[in-house]
Amino acid sequence: MMHQLRTSYSSTGSGVKADASFKVTLLSIGWGAAVALLLLILIKYNQIPGAIAKPPAILDDSFPLDDSRYTLFIAVHPKCPCTSASLYELERLIARSHDSLVVHAYVYRPSGQPSGWIDLEPLASLAMLDSVSWEWDVDGKAAQKLGSLTSGSVVLYGPDGQPLYWGGITSARGHAGDNAGSDSILQVLRHGTVRPSTGPVYGCELIGSAKLRITTENKE
């Protein structure tokens, strides 16, 4: 026998006074708790940063450093859902850098994969900017040299070739919007801060090997 909600309409006509049965109330509380728990898990997952390593203090000649402006290297996995958010934030960052920044992107491509494997659409708008250049990063070797183990990792080098910031420029996995990483970079660009800093990065693993995971904390 189904428990019914006793319903009576108020004399003012402003609504319904419902007296939920005990079962339905319990069901609803359980429902709310389950949804809240799952949402918390989702939030928590989105807040789990990826692996990152400290970049080298001196880069070899294969990395195109600009000696008059700041150079930002970004390593992305073209199929990672979070890449769109990272590139979106990168565009915002370039727009606010007042030409004091050049960007070079390393786009991951595993060796032996057909050319159709890569979706270049996320890069299309970025590639149109004058201050942006990019190249394929087969098996993520260049990213690995930079310590960028997670898609969306950036490394900022000053005109003097010193790393000033390394980490992510999003606030969560695939989550565009204000973030501490972009604020740190802008801080460097505007005030010339020399103290290196780092931040969490959110995205897919670039290398795909657990042994390469070195958290920022461990490296620090």
Add this chain to the structure above:
Amino acid sequence: MDRPELQKREHEILNEQFAHVYRHTDKMFAWLMVLQFVAGVVMAIVLSPRTWQGANSNTHIHVFAALTIGSLLAALPIYLVWRHSGTLFTRTIIGISQVLFSALFIHLSGGRIETHFHVFGSLAFLSLYRDWKVLILPTVVVAIDHLVRALFWPQSVFGILSSAPWRAVEHAGWVIFEDVFLVYGCTRATQEMRAIAHNQARLESMNAVIEREVESRTRELSDRTDALQSEIIERKILQDQLLQAQKLESIGQLAAGIAHEINTPSQYVSDNTRFVRDQFDEILAVIDRYAEQIDPDAPAMSWQERVTDIRATLERLDYDFLKKEIPLALEQSLEGINRITKIVSAMKDFSHPGSIDFEMADINRAIRSTVVVCSNKWKQYADIEMDLDEQMPAVSCLLAEFNQAVLNLITNSADAIAEKHSESKGLITIKTAFTSENAEITVHDNGGGIPTSIKDKIFDPFFTTKEVGKGTGQGLCISRDIVVTKLGGEMLCESIEGEGTTFTIKLPIDRKSHGVAAA
């Protein structure tokens, strides 16, 4: 309906309207839940189908989240709409589910600012319930969501690890900002619905009054209709009685004339018969004389004596006179008897017993009989010429009623002529003719005609221009009633003042083909 009853009805109507709004909106949200679940899954599959580790990939957690959280969010509201539609509890759960869907979508879309509009859209949609209370818990849920995030994962909302405390309520503040207008809108909508309910209650009250009035009037009308029908029936009976009375009156009036008509031939038949009887003794004496002449026992007489004797007898008899008068007397008697026979036959025809059933009748014969029967009505003032179409077929009619109608017209014509021609005789012309459908009988007189001013009244009951005691004013009225109502025909009148009047009767020859109802 007094004031408390009016208010009670107003509340009933208002509650019915709200119940309808709640249930209708519940259904819309139930469908929206299904749609949002599908949209969440599609969004997850399109935006973040897989998560990658280099060249390897797994299904992204967003896909699982869309399936599990999305189905959970949709399930309870749909269940409640199914089982408990219209309750505050149900729509509150729907409201909470809506803003939690917003949270899910914001996650799935990667925090796109546009997705936040889902919160505001949901609140606006919830206001369709026109119940401001339904906005409370969803707003609280939004506020708690941001507060918890601000406390534990500030970067998920504000993008930074440390934020000013006031930012925790910033998002909720905008939601409350919208709530203010939505609550105002709900309140206004409630007021308007109450006004509508009030008006409807008043309208129903007025309708009830009107319906009672209509019912009362209808009853009165029905009573009056019944009374009218009774009166019509009574009048009909009276009319029939009047018709019968008039018929009897006509017969009564005709009786004297008919008696005179019969008396005249009877008189000379009687005289002639008496004459023949008286002369028969004389003739018998002659015959006896002849018989004596041939009696063998009689004294013998010479031939000369016999001739002398017979001549003397014939001279006494006035033979030449008898030879001429007796055949004449007999002839006249026969004529008189024929005339009586004709009058009696006409009377018999005229007094045809009234039948309730139509019968095929020879209307020419009926007219001739009527003319004879009422001859004392007209012969003093007019001559009658009859031009009757001998090819006239039998006509379906009630013969007694038809005779009465013709009699009335002839009487009317005779009276009209009598008024105009005080010294000389007028002329009444009766014609019959027929078409494929109708038999036409026209009675024309060269009397004074009918003045235009009274032409419209001649068929009115009791209307007469005759002196008091000479006419009842029923003749034409009854004739028309007979022709139109009983016989299903038409009766027309054409009159030229000073020249005469023509009445035309048109009768359907075959009543069945004309669909004339039995009288």
